[in-house]
Amino acid sequence: MSFLRFAARRLAEMAATLFGASFVIFGAMYLAPGSPASFLLSGRSASPEALKAINAQYHLDDPFLLQYLRWTGQILHGDFGRSITYRTDVSRLLADRLPATLLLVAMALVLVVALGLLLGWIGAVRGGATDSTILVTTTFALGTPSFVAAVLLQGLFAVELGWFPTGGTGEGFGDLLWHLTLPAVALALYLIGMLARVTRAAMLEVLGQEHVTAARSRGVAPHQVIRRHVFRNALGTVLTTGGLIVSTLLVCTVLVESAFSVGGIGQLLELSTTTKDFPTVQAISLIMVGLFMTVNLVVDLLHPLVDPTVTLGARRSPA
Amino acid sequence: MTTLDIQAYRLRLPDTARPVLAGVDLTVDARETVALVGESGSGKSLTSRSVLGLLPKGAATEGSVRVNGEDVLTMTPEQLRRLRTNTAAMIFQDPRAAINPLRRIGDFLTESVRLNAGTGAQAATDRAVEMLEAVGLTGAVLRRYPGQLSGGMLQRVMIAAALMGDPALILADEPTTALDVTTQAEVVALLSDLRERFGTGLLFVTHDLGLAAAISDRVYVMYAGRIAETGPAEALFDRPRHPYTAALLNSTPRLEAPQGRLAAIEGRPPGLREELTGCPFAARCPLATYLCGQQAPALLPVPGEPARRVACHHSDRTGEGSHADA
Known part of the structure; x- marks a missing residue:
């Protein structure tokens, strides 16, 4: 197709x-x-x-x-109605608050992809004590929900050490990044663990395949074998997980934004739910649904690039 | 010079009671085709993979495996890569499993020479087209993915890849087992033809005695990590000197002489967790005596046939024994 x-x-x-x-x-x-x-x-x-x-x-x-x-x-017509609580247009509210949320999700996504892939890669390739350490660390990350991570990080790095602000969005872009660092880490922690696990398992599966031995037998250097054959072939699984990760980020941002008082649409959803601000809740829910579907569409469109044996729109063959 | 020279090669894996390879001696001369025959688990694939230094984790080795005079077992990773790129190449059993399905055929063929020999992309592609034509394909497959080719075509691609570095030695590990019968014949003919044309030595690993007889100059029969018998293909199959060879021949189905039920060899090969004293085949051998259980026979020349060697205490009685048994 x-x-x-x-x-x-x-x-x-x-x-x-x-x-x-x-x-x-x-x-x-x-x-x-x-x-x-x-x-x-x-x-x-x-x-x-x-x-x-x-x-x-x-x-x-x-x-x-x-x-x-x-x-x-x-x-x-682009009109989401008027917020009952804020007495202003919902579309205006969203326009004000969507950037902070998207930036927060993007920062968390960068962290998840960078650290998740790195840890998974190292665990699969190194094995031994390094792998065990990574397994223990990721188990810990996987056992820490984002709202718990938010409270812990806030207590340690914002209250005790004072390295980061406890909440808010600050003034200007640089300040915003600084304010969003802890929330992004809180949001990313669990998913870093998940992506590391998925990457590790996918790479180990490919490592056991004959074509990897065959590549070594042709004199391809170990790091090239890992990059060109093992990691390359694990990418399909990683991409599929990527869709799930972005969706989870969008859901968890509600909790993390509330914990850090980040003025994004997550916090807005929480506030408007407790105040029965129907038009706002409806608008945000609908936007979330739209974002989920967009993420899935992007993943599906990217899949053939990562795996040439997949054709667009084809049902998976039973074999 | 001998292209491949394996001397007293022993290989031991962790947590086993006996070595997987217990003193293998094997040579392949330039332009020679040698078959290595044995059952699954006899150590034949391990032997051929050792030639490229592809050893299982935790393997401990003794002896020497020399390719063009250089011992593979003591090579540095850098030397090993050069060996694998330019000196020896392997053709795997199942091309569908041995070629990365997510990379194009062109990448598969040129990868090694581009990354290791520093060959430019254009030169590598030209060479790849040349090799594809040598195996009866065209440059059109370069842009294809493995899933778009048939098993027979893929095995040709695999052979072309083996030829890319102009190797002195090709190791073919059951290269026809995963193919259908007509394709098998084509691949075997192609291998013989290419050996003539490119002057490479060929070590052909197979469990198929008929195929071994058809393609090879000399044959090694392997059992439980040892060479049981070796010699010129024709003499060895006409008059086997080792009861195991004789039994293998008897259990091979033949079109010209249908004989009802196939004569299977009783029992099974010894496991790696069993200690072995004496001849490894003794437990399944119709000729076995007390001596066979006590002392392992050495691989000795057959009297009157200097090209042949056999490891059996009763090699002089093999002919009658096995035929009576069948």
């Missing part, structure tokens, strides 16, 4: 999935207990007139389907 046809088909599938997801998200919000009106009034008893005014402003009395259609219609 040609690249363009494949991409077109996948984009159509993505649109359909997004549509389905939007229905589920909106429905879940509709069914969830508590109403925006009661939050806005924050427990005060309101006159029936005031309640009516609020319901009218947010169209809360309309039938479900009408509310849903109004919402999706607005989204198609």
Whole structure:
């Protein structure tokens, strides 16, 4: 299948999935207990007139389907509605906060890829005590959820040693990077362990294959055999894991941003959920779904480059 | 000069009761084709891999394995790479397993000379096309991936790769076992032809006696890490002197003389965890006597046939014994 046809088909599938997801998200919000009106009034008893005014402003009395259609219609015009808590456009909120989240996820991803691949590579190639040390370290990393890592790192490097700020996003880009360092490490730790394990296992599997011995028998130097044959062949597995890693980063960023008070969409999701800020929660959920699908699409499009035996859009052969 | 000269070669693996190779003597002269025959586990593949210094982890070796006069066992990694690039090359059993499926055929063929001999990309590609044509393929396969070629074509690619460094010696480790019968015949014919044309020595490792007889000048029969018998192919198969050779011949299916059930050799080869005193074949041998269990026979010249050597206390009785047994 040609690249363009494949991409077109996948984009159509993505649109359909997004549509389905939007229905589920909106429905879940509709069914969830508590109403925006009661939050806005924050427990005060309101006159029936005031309640009516609020319901009218947010169209809360309309039938479900009408509310849903109004919402999706607005989204198609790029309008995610107005935040109840912040009393500003949701799209504005997102535009302000998305960069910090994307930067945080990118920093964590760089850490995960660099350290995960390096540790996995060294473990597989060196073996012995080095490998055992890496196995123990990665087991530790794998046993540490990102919110625990966040608290530990904050306590040690921000509070005790004072090397990094305890939270916030700072002023300017350099300051932002500095503020995001600890959150990125907290976010990356678990996934570094995971990628190291996956890389190590994939490389060990290739190392046992005949073509690696055959390459050595042709006089190819050991480091070239590792790079050109072992690591190269392990890349397919690494790429597949990469999709999972980015998705996990997007999920865990909610916890880590909250822990470090990073003003990204993760923290916004947490805040808006607790305040029943329906329009914001719906918008962020939908964006998350879109990001997941984009990540998967990119992984699928890259796969044939990494493994020429894979063809775009083909079902895996049973063999 | 002898291209390959293996002398008193012993190889021991960790946690075993006896050496896997217990004193192997084997030579291949320039332009000579030598077959190394034996069952699975006899040590024949280990012997051929040793020639390229491809030893299993923890292997302890004695004796010498000389290629063009230089001992492989004492080579530095740098010398080993030069040996593997320019002097000796191996053709593996299953080309589908021995060629990286994710790299193009062109990369497979030129990798070694580009990385080691410093040959430029264009010169390496020219050489690759030349070698592909020598094995009956064209330069069109250079851009292909292994999955796009048939098993027979891939084995030709493997042979072309072995020829890339213009080696003095080619080691073929069961090169036809993974192929279908018609392709086998083509590959064997190709190997004979190329040996003539490029003047390389060929060590042909196989469990197929018929194939060994057809292709080789001389044959070594290996059993439990030792050479049981050696000699010119024709004489050895006409009048085997070792009961094991005789038994192998009897258990080979023949088209011209159907004989009903095949005569399998009773018992199994000794495991690596068993200590061996005496002749390793004694437990399965119809001629075995008390002496065979006590003392290992040396590989000695056969009286009247100086080109042949056999390691058997009862080699003079082999003819009758095994035939009566069959």
